[in-house]
Amino acid sequence: MIRFENVSFRYPGGAQVKALNFELNKGDFAVLVGANGAGKSTVSKLCNGLLKPQEGHVFVKGQDTRSVPTSTLAKDVGFLFQNPDRQICQPTVEKEIGFGLQFAISDEAARAARCRAVLDAFGFEGDRVPFSMSRGERQRIALASVIAARPDILILDEPTTGLNYQECVRIMSLLCELNAGGTTILMITHDMELVQDYAQRVLVLCEGELIGDGPVHTVMRDEALLARAALLPAQIPGLALRLGQGFEQINTVQEMAAELERRCS
Numbered sequence: 106m107i108r109f110e111n112v113s114f115r116y117p118g119g120a121q122v123k124a125l126n127f128e129l130n131k132g133d134f135a136v137l138v139g140a141n142g143a144g145k146s147t148v149s150k151l152c153n154g155l156l157k158p159q160e161g162h163v164f165v166k167g168q169d170t171r172s173v174p175t176s177t178l179a180k181d182v183g184f185l186f187q188n189p190d191r192q193i194c195q196p197t198v199e200k201e202i203g204f205g206l207q208f209a210i211s212d213e214a215a216r217a218a219r220c221r222a223v224l225d226a227f228g229f230e231g232d233r234v235p236f237s238m239s240r241g242e243r244q245r246i247a248l249a250s251v252i253a254a255r256p257d258i259l260i261l262d263e264p265t266t267g268l269n270y271q272e273c274v275r276i277m278s279l280l281c282e283l284n285a286g287g288t289t290i291l292m293i294t295h296d297m298e299l300v301q302d303y304a305q306r307v308l309v310l311c312e313g314e315l316i317g318d319g320p321v322h323t324v325m326r327d328e329a330l331l332a333r334a335a336l337l338p339a340q341i342p343g344l345a346l347r348l349g350q351g352f353e354q355i356n357t358v359q360e361m362a363a364e365l366e367r368r369c370s
């Protein structure tokens with residue numbers, strides 16, 4: 106769906122991402138992790154043509170982002186900014202969802218029907234004012250606006266930042282549903298518990314270079330790789346590694362509890 110071929114991008118101040126090679130495959134639920142300033146947002150913007158590579162190529166469903174307008178790529182790649190307030194620009198929830206849809210659906214009746222379906226699916230009242238709603242609700246409005254157009258690929262820059270636990274679970278459950286329905290997802294997060302609980306694949310970025318790419322349980326156990334990227338494993342795999350003695354393959358609280366019960370009985 107998205108292919109990076111030897112991609113480099115350098116900002117005027119000198120910060121850069123270097124020689125990136127990876128492919129996001131159909132149906133992936135991948136997470137991009139790395140320390141602050143590692144280049145995660147830069148990679149996300151290269152995915153949808155907001156930034157164009159200075160060296161190498163990014164292909165979105167076979168289209169070279171250097172030769173296709175960002176507005177065309179937006180039909181395939183939905184992009185959720187870290188801060189919903191950078192995305193929301195309409196006075197009501199209904200208008201906000203309809204705003205993005207006008208570029209995807211030209212027929213007015215079909216657009217209104219899609220908008221109504223999205224409002225219903227999210228449980229939003231269309232006449233509410235987004236800026237009077239909570240941060241979590243605004244994040245869901247921004248996500249609803251992005252997925253209303255049903256893009257094949259979703260790029261999400263820290264979609265759960267600032268959300269409480271319930272709001273976070275609500276957003277992540279929705280993303281899992283979309284992924285199960287075939288949407289390819291690349292999510293940036295600092296939260297290794299989220300990575301452990303939801304990701305299938307983890308890409309690790311360190312100072313602009315991709316230093317790891319593999320299944321979540323493999324990456325989560327690679328302490329040297331995580332340390333190089335200044336990351337800690339999620340708590341349960343971290344504890345399992347620390348305990349050793351047969352605990353190493355444990356990933357979840359349930360598995361840990363079952364193993365402890367088994368050993369204590």
Ligand SMILES: Nc1ncnc2c1ncn2[C@@H]1O[C@H](COP(=O)(O)OP(=O)(O)OP(=O)(O)O)[C@@H](O)[C@H]1O
Nearest residue numbers: 116117118120121140141142143144145146147148
């Ligand atoms: N518009 C810009 N102009 C110049 N330098 C930039 C710009 N945007 C980002 N940078 C620099 O590029 C580097 C990578 O930034 P980026 O935002 O991609 O990292 P990140 O991994 O997403 O960081 P964070 O986790 O803090 O959001 C940083 O050193 C940052 O200061």
